[in-house]
Amino acid sequence: MVNTGRRPGNRDTREEIVAAARATFAEQGYVGATMRGIARRAGVDQALVHHYFKNKAGLFMAVAGLRHDPRQTFEAVQQSADPGETMVRGFLDTFEPRQKKDPSPFLVTAQAVSASREVADAYREFLAKRVWSRIPAHERGAPQALITAQLWGLAFARYVLRVEPLADASVDQVVEWVAPQVTALLMGLGRPRWP
């Protein structure tokens, strides 16, 4: 570890790694960024970055305020008897505020991607690399884009615009409203193998 006079593992170090990652993802995109480059920028040993964040996806999730790995949700969807419900519930789990009165972590994501084209590019690359790459190439197309639109619109209406009755409805109620549309996109487009 570079001697910066800080003890390893303290809160400042972690935040400095996240700040270095944020800048690196914005400059180089998700694919172009490396753990080594981010460690160097933060002035810490690369092993410490792995210790805190495991891998590049984990680091991106910290930058983007994502509580869960979307790949896990995707894998659960592939094995679910009700894939629309599993997807909507997994997505909401990522962004629901811990306390009803708190702002959603989705606000940070929405601010970051709408304020910077580079951050939006990195976010799209992250989704492509982490999730969509698991869909066989010949089955990729409109569905994943339309499902992304569906879920982001839900988050925008619930957490940012706070349109009633979406804003105050329970997760179960939102799932009941939105899952059928997602299921239709997943199943109804001639892609029985996806998911």
Next chain:
Amino acid sequence: MVNTGRRPGNRDTREEIVAAARATFAEQGYVGATMRGIARRAGVDQALVHHYFKNKAGLFMAVAGLRHDPRQTFEAVQQSADPGETMVRGFLDTFEPRQKKDPSPFLVTAQAVSASREVADAYREFLAKRVWSRIPAHERGAPQALITAQLWGLAFARYVLRVEPLADASVDQVVEWVAPQVTALLMGLGRPRWP
């Protein structure tokens, strides 16, 4: 008109009115803001504000970067044989960039509402007052919230995240993909009178 040493009707005056309106909507919401208060804040005569922007809705549209009045789209939807198509097309007409390479005006809207809870409140009030108030009270509910989510998600995926194939598809192609989902929401929820 207050004597500010400026000629009426020049570009600066218009922009100062928009800036005054932006601050007033953020502070007082859409319903609370008045044309008189905005004129006073901009240091111009109220008649000049009406001359430029017609009414409060026109002023809000200038602040929010909306090219069309959503009420007109709503009225067209009510008379359309294909309401989903009319709604998606009207929404895209509002936010499509003039040139393919330009950023969409939706970026300004997305930045503003995700950066400030007050602006998001004003935007929601604008939609409620200008559009949703035209739906009979007993028919209001989940559909308008889910349609809002649907359209905002589409704009986010197309203009901000720029997810393919949504980002580069023609307006006709996007309408073909998304209109059936909007039609289903408009028609399929036991609300035959809406629209």
